[in-house]
Amino acid sequence: xxxxxxxxxxxxxxxxxxxxxxxxxxxxxxxxxxxxxxxxxxxxxxxxxxxxxxxxxxxxxxxxxxxxxxxxxxxxxxxxxxxxxxxxxxxxxxxxxxxxxxxxxxxxxxxxxxxxxxxxxxxxxxxxxxxxxxxxxxxxxxxxxxxxxxxxxxxxxxxxxxxxxxxxxxxxxxxxxxxxxxxxxxxxxxxxxxxxxxxxxxxxxxxxxxxxxxxxxxxxxxxxxxxxxxxxxxxxxxxxxxxxxxxxxxxxxxxxxxxxxxxxxxxxxxxxxxxxxxxxxxxxxxxxxxxxxxxxxxxxxxxxxxxxxxxxxxxxxxxxxxxxxxxxxxxxxxxxxxxxxxxxxxxxxxxxxxxxxxxxxxxxxxxxxxxxxxxxxxxxxxxxxxxxxxxxxxxxxxxxxxxxxxxxxxxxxxxxxxxxxxxxxxxxxxxxxxxxxxxxxxxxxxxxxxxxxxxxxxxxxxxxxxxxxxxxxxxxxxxxxxxxxxxxxxxxxxxxxxxxxxxxxxxxxxxxxxxxxxxxxxxxxxxxxxxxxxxxxxxxxxxxxxxxxxxxxxxxxxxxxxxxxxxxxxxxxxxxxxxxxxxxxxxxxxxxxxxxxxxxxxxx
Amino acid sequence: xxxxxxxxxxxxxxxxxxxxxxxxxxxxxxxxxxxxxxxxxxxxxxxxxxxxxxxxxxxxxxxxxxxxxxxxxxxxxxxxxxxxxxxxxxxxxxxxxxxxxxxxxxxxxxxxxxxxxxxxxxxxxxxxxxxxxxxxxxxxxxxxxxxxxxxxxxxxxxxxxxxxxxxxxxxxxxxxxxxxxxxxxxxxxxxxxxx
Amino acid sequence: xxxxxxxxxxxxxxxxxxxxxxxxxxxxxxxxxxxxxxxxxxxxxxxxxxxxxxxxxxxxxxxxxxxxxxxxxxxxxxxxxxxxxxxxxxxxxxxxxxxxxxxxxxxxxxxxxxxxxx
Numbered sequence: 001x002x003x004x005x006x007x008x009x010x011x012x013x014x015x016x017x018x019x020x021x022x023x024x025x026x027x028x029x030x031x032x033x034x035x036x037x038x039x040x041x042x043x044x045x046x047x048x049x050x051x052x053x054x055x056x057x058x059x060x061x062x063x064x065x066x067x068x069x070x071x072x073x074x075x076x077x078x079x080x081x082x083x084x085x086x087x088x089x090x091x092x093x094x095x096x097x098x099x100x101x102x103x104x105x106x107x108x109x110x111x112x113x114x115x116x117x118x119x120x121x122x123x124x125x126x127x128x129x130x131x132x133x134x135x136x137x138x139x140x141x142x143x144x145x146x147x148x149x150x151x152x153x154x155x156x157x158x159x160x161x162x163x164x165x166x167x168x169x170x171x172x173x174x175x176x177x178x179x180x181x182x183x184x185x186x187x188x189x190x191x192x193x194x195x196x197x198x199x200x201x202x203x204x205x206x207x208x209x210x211x212x213x214x215x216x217x218x219x220x221x222x223x224x225x226x227x228x229x230x231x232x233x234x235x236x237x238x239x240x241x242x243x244x245x246x247x248x249x250x251x252x253x254x255x256x257x258x259x260x261x262x263x264x265x266x267x268x269x270x271x272x273x274x275x276x277x278x279x280x281x282x283x284x285x286x287x288x289x290x291x292x293x294x295x296x297x298x299x300x301x302x303x304x305x306x307x308x309x310x311x312x313x314x315x316x317x318x319x320x321x322x323x324x325x326x327x328x329x330x331x332x333x334x335x336x337x338x339x340x341x342x343x344x345x346x347x348x349x350x351x352x353x354x355x356x357x358x359x360x361x362x363x364x365x366x367x368x369x370x371x372x373x374x375x376x377x378x379x380x381x382x383x384x385x386x387x388x389x390x391x392x393x394x395x396x397x398x399x400x401x402x403x404x405x406x407x408x409x410x411x412x413x414x415x416x417x418x419x420x421x422x423x424x425x426x427x428x429x430x431x432x433x434x435x436x437x438x439x440x441x442x443x444x445x446x447x448x449x450x451x452x453x454x455x456x457x458x459x460x461x462x463x464x465x466x467x468x469x470x471x472x473x474x475x476x477x478x479x480x481x482x483x484x485x486x487x488x489x490x491x492x493x494x495x496x497x498x499x500x501x502x503x504x505x506x507x508x509x510x511x512x513x514x515x516x517x518x519x520x521x522x523x524x525x526x527x528x529x530x531x532x533x534x535x536x537x538x539x540x541x542x543x544x545x546x547x548x549x550x551x552x553x554x555x556x557x558x559x560x561x562x563x564x565x566x567x568x569x570x571x572x573x574x575x576x577x578x579x580x581x582x583x584x585x586x587x588x589x590x591x592x593x594x595x596x597x598x599x600x601x602x603x604x
Numbered sequence: 605x606x607x608x609x610x611x612x613x614x615x616x617x618x619x620x621x622x623x624x625x626x627x628x629x630x631x632x633x634x635x636x637x638x639x640x641x642x643x644x645x646x647x648x649x650x651x652x653x654x655x656x657x658x659x660x661x662x663x664x665x666x667x668x669x670x671x672x673x674x675x676x677x678x679x680x681x682x683x684x685x686x687x688x689x690x691x692x693x694x695x696x697x698x699x700x701x702x703x704x705x706x707x708x709x710x711x712x713x714x715x716x717x718x719x720x721x722x723x724x725x726x727x728x729x730x731x732x733x734x735x736x737x738x739x740x741x742x743x744x745x746x747x748x749x750x751x752x753x754x755x756x757x758x759x760x761x762x763x764x765x766x767x768x769x770x771x772x773x774x775x776x777x778x779x780x781x782x783x784x785x786x787x788x789x790x791x792x793x794x795x796x797x798x799x
Numbered sequence: 800x801x802x803x804x805x806x807x808x809x810x811x812x813x814x815x816x817x818x819x820x821x822x823x824x825x826x827x828x829x830x831x832x833x834x835x836x837x838x839x840x841x842x843x844x845x846x847x848x849x850x851x852x853x854x855x856x857x858x859x860x861x862x863x864x865x866x867x868x869x870x871x872x873x874x875x876x877x878x879x880x881x882x883x884x885x886x887x888x889x890x891x892x893x894x895x896x897x898x899x900x901x902x903x904x905x906x907x908x909x910x911x912x913x914x915x916x917x
């Protein structure tokens with residue numbers, strides 16, 4: 001195919017355009033985000049009062065497992081990915097990513113993994129069970145040996161481990177793609193220390209992905225072999241230990257939380273300067289802190305294991321490293337505050353979410369520091385205190401940061417402005433809702449309510465606090481409805497977005513909203529970190545001309561990333577149906593896809 | 605008009621995109637094999653029942669496999685050198701030689717695994733079985749993928765579609781193949797020689 | 800994308816230019832050394848006199864083999880230092896994780912003092 005079609009289903013199925021792929025990630029991730037949200041609401045309904053009867057214990061276990069897995073892997077990471085895809089090439093002055101077809105492949109693999117995981121909600125009847133019975137139910141962290149065949153005989157954990165392996169392939173492929181893109185496809189003059197902070201944080205995140213995901217891959221392979229081929233990696237009877245799973249999982253899992261937060265920190269580092277009309281305070285320090293967080297994130301994993309009996313030396317070492325990692329994070333917070341200080345503040349919705357991020361992340365960080373102390377953590381671990389912590393950092397942090405990004409970049413991505421009034425309503429409802437939902441959890445946890453249990457007795461005395469938390473959750477839901485109304489433009493006329501609604505400093509604002517398919521009619525030459533602003537040493541860079549001076553080749557689409565991607569879930573069907581030959585069918589599809597991909601003429 | 609009319613350099617670091625991506629991939633594979641090897645080591649000596657490594661590992665046989673793989677790295681790099689200097693006759697020869705040596709290695713693995721099963725060591729027998737077979741099996745799977753890739757390149761060469769202009773594809777093949785070889789160097793030492 | 804005009808890469812790219820490719824001569828000599836090192840490794844394994852220093856000797860020998868293949872066959876010595884970073888940093892990380900896990904499972908980090916954290 002010589003010229004990519006621009007309209008119709010085929011054009012979307014074969015797209016290799018980073019902007020389209022970014023939009024695909026965005027809408028898919030948003031869908032999974034709402035699904036995970038519904039799971040949370042059911043959980044909160046069940047916990048709103050002691051001895052709740054909304055769902056059974058078995059369903060509850062599936063709910064919290066799927067809520068966590070969905071939010072981490074199908075919502076937050078892909079929402080970040082939608083911005084990596086759409087925004088990073090624009091910010092570095094490139095026409096696309098280094099490997100556009102690999103980019104498409106990543107998306108289709110993500111979609112198939114997400115669908116496979118969630119298919120488990122309804123495939124119970126295929127296993128002679130009811131609906132809502134074979135979804136993963138071992139927690140998002142899947143501790144062995146609960147996840148072994150002996151204690152989890154059904155397909156639930158198989159769905160989980162296969163879904164995660166598939167998602168890992170997607171993330172790894174994207175990781176290699178973005179590393180090469182950011183390092184190798186920058187416009188002339190775009191030195192590394194002139195990169196927008198969001199692009200820098202994206203780069204660090206990709207390095208974390210390509211190093212952390214192989215570890216969970218191995219851990220999941222061991223689990224799969226235990227469940228299917230009679231190995232004993234996590235079984236004490238044969239000399240193994242469930243602790244191996246915990247090490248492998250958290251060696252991945254801790255870098256994973258930095259994978260979740262760094263992009264949001266990058267977004268905040270873009271939004272604050274724009275709406276304070278002031279450059280980021282201490283850009284260099286913020287960048288180096290991000291890099292440092294990436295490295296140090298590898299040294300803290302066993303702080304998730306303070307209660308398993310590692311011994312005092314191990315506990316102390318990890319306590320120290322965990323406390324240390326608060327330092328570069330704190331540095332960033334001061335730099336953000338310094339950015340706002342003395343700035344000419346424009347209180348847009350994006351700015352509200354960015355400031356909300358700072359405040360909520362500080363609270364989450366404080367509870368995190370309390371976890372860093374093993375004696376304190378012995379009481380906190382496995383209680384709702386931790387649930388409070390993770391939601392302050394992941395919801396108050398990542399989700400708020402992502403919404404800041406949505407309100408900031410939606411005009412660029414769609415050519416439409418969101419309504420600011422509705423945006424403020426969204427923000428305040430979400431802010432109030434989140435604090436109502438998650439603050440009481442600190443108290444609930446310290447009062448002794450364990451996590452991951454479907455109900456609690458009235459004698460624990462946490463009924464009222466749980467009710468408050470549930471009200472908060474529904475307030476968040478209301479906020480999301482307001483957001484949806486805004487997103488869908490219900491009841492108002494949509495306003496077209498100009499190239500640069502915010503007077504931004506970075507390159508994405510120099511092209512139309514949405515950008516032309518080739519991004520830049522002429523690749524700009526960069527002379528400062530803030531190309532579109534007037535600084536002491538540089539005038540603002542003129543935007544590229546509206547019409548390209550010479551024809552620009554735009555790569556064609558391709559079917560093969562989609563075909564190759566489909567081979568992978570087909571392979572996953574083999575263990576799910578205990579039918580070996582299916583794996584060869586899937587492998588054949590994958591191979592055909594790869595070969596056709598490798599040998600088709602494709603010019604970037 | 606302005607200096608915005610500048611044209612982008614081919615790549616910012618002057619390095620080939622595919623080569624950079626591949627080195628990043630190899631970095632990532634260090635963590636994959638590192639996790640497998642770590643597991644082998646932390647479970648070393650913890651098998652509750654035998655057979656144990658000293659009962660069953662055949663050093664002379666495996667030494668030959670090791671030589672075989674080392675020689676395949678030599679033939680691989682000779683293949684690359686030949687392609688780069690447009691000597692496609694030797695290029696094809698060395699590529700197929702590498703594939704053959706790879707197949708010999710795989711054959712050796714099959715023989716070894718079959719022996720072990722006959723002597724009572726299966727993947728589920730004990731921790732040694734688990735860790736050994738998954739580690740060396742993963743490595744073997746990588747070799748197998750490499751052989752398929754080599755044969756593909758060889759076929760392209762036979763069709764006249766491989767030459768110095770696309771020598772980068774052979775270089776990247778080489779990176780993969782040598783990496784698989786160095787992983788074996790580590791496995792040979794850690795699993796076979798240090799018992 | 801179709802901007803094909805060559806220009807000098809950015810400042811970060813200044814560094815070693817890819818050296819002239821080693822000749823087959825170098826490759827053969829490296830191969831010979833690799834064979835010798837492997838013979839030594841197997842020798843150390845079989846000769847009882849070496850057993851007290853078995854582990855460090857084998858680790859050193861295999862590390863040398865590893866480095867030779869990486870530096871010469873994978874051309875890392877002559878290529879951009881950036882590739883060395885792309886490979887070396889994860890390699891160091893993997894090694895550090897391995898050592899940490901060994902310490903956690905076997906070291907004196909357990910309260911009970913018995914091997915393994917259990």
